[in-house]
Amino acid sequence: ATPTALMVGTGRGAQLGILIKGPEVLESTRKVDTVVLDKTGTVTTGRMALLAVHTADGTEEGDVLRLAGALEHASEHPIGQAVAAAAAERAGALPVSEDFANVPGLGVQGVVEGHAVLVGRDKLLEEWAMTLPAALARAKAEAEAAGRTAVAVAWDGEARAVLEVADAVKATSAEAVARLRALGLTPLLLTGDNQAVARAVAAEVGIDEVIAEVMPEDKAAVVKRLQDQGRSVAMVGDGVNDAAALAQADLGLALGTGTDAAIEAGDLTLVRGDLRAAADAIRLARRTLTTIK
Numbered sequence: 001a002t003p004t005a006l007m008v009g010t011g012r013g014a015q016l017g018i019l020i021k022g023p024e025v026l027e028s029t030r031k032v033d034t035v036v037l038d039k040t041g042t043v044t045t046g047r048m049a050l051l052a053v054h055t056a057d058g059t060e061e062g063d064v065l066r067l068a069g070a071l072e073h074a075s076e077h078p079i080g081q082a083v084a085a086a087a088a089e090r091a092g093a094l095p096v097s098e099d100f101a102n103v104p105g106l107g108v109q110g111v112v113e114g115h116a117v118l119v120g121r122d123k124l125l126e127e128w129a130m131t132l133p134a135a136l137a138r139a140k141a142e143a144e145a146a147g148r149t150a151v152a153v154a155w156d157g158e159a160r161a162v163l164e165v166a167d168a169v170k171a172t173s174a175e176a177v178a179r180l181r182a183l184g185l186t187p188l189l190l191t192g193d194n195q196a197v198a199r200a201v202a203a204e205v206g207i208d209e210v211i212a213e214v215m216p217e218d219k220a221a222v223v224k225r226l227q228d229q230g231r232s233v234a235m236v237g238d239g240v241n242d243a244a245a246l247a248q249a250d251l252g253l254a255l256g257t258g259t260d261a262a263i264e265a266g267d268l269t270l271v272r273g274d275l276r277a278a279a280d281a282i283r284l285a286r287r288t289l290t291t292i293k
């Protein structure tokens with residue numbers, strides 16, 4: 001009689017916007033006790049906006065927007081899209097970049113109008129033996145303390161600006177976290193972004209545990225470490241950076257609004273990208289399992 005019960009479960013799931021890959025997935029929902037939530041694009045909308053441009057002495061804001069915007073135009077990252085959109089709006093038509101490279105978890109680099117341009121974390125600048133001048137480092141620290149993400153812009157071997165970007169927490173995230181807690185699950189925020197931003201977002205949605213500044217390739221290792229501590233882990237993510245962690249988790253929930261890589265790696269897809277569906281999916285799967293037994 002089990003196939004019928006499963007079909008009912010998955011049919012109801014489809015109505016709620018939850019796609020379940022196979023019956024074996026249901027079993028994992030029973031034991032999960034921890035839910036790891038990716039920040040950008042999962043807990044937040046992932047649609048970032050450029051809020052401020054801080055320039056070093058002697059650097060023109062127009063040049064920063066044109067060069068950084070041209071480079072980020074080739075990026076699929078929410079930060080890159082925000083920078084490119086704002087630059088196109090304020091600086092007009094953008095030049096074409098050459099030799100574009102995305103450095104996962106760090107930023108982007110390439111050549112624009114003959115200049116070698118970098119946009120990203122301090123760590124990316126350090127790889128090119130550059131550091132932020134004191135005034136820019138201060139602007140960056142202030143932005144981060146306010147819960148914003150600040151990235152540096154450099155060209156021709158010199159750090160010249162800091163861009164402040166931020167995205168909004170999804171309207172449904174706090175309620176989703178509350179529903180996950182009501183199911184007895186401990187939520188945890190995982191991100192490549194800095195500690196201050198991660199803490200601000202976590203506080204806004206009611207999460208106490210934060211693991212920040214995690215490189216994309218290390219997200220799966222974080223999940224593994226939690227499992228080694230005896231926790232049974234559900235992971236919710238949207239990005240290509242989340243795919244390995246979704247596969248490593250005992251239960252991988254991919255947002256349907258996310259990348260194909262994440263959807264392929266997940267056990268469940270939350271079609272509408274609404275985080276509350278993560279709690280609904282676990283509750284529904286547990287109930288379906290009870291019906292079968």
Ligand code: ADP
Binds near residue numbers: 039190
């Ligand atoms: P998350 O885990 O929050 O989705 P990522 O691992 O994608 O974050 O990125 C981590 C950090 O790397 C970002 O917060 C940013 O500082 C930097 N970064 C990544 N991509 C870009 C980009 N296209 N432009 C500028 N900075 C970037």
Ligand code: MG
Binds near residue numbers: 038039237239
């Ligand atoms: Mg993400």
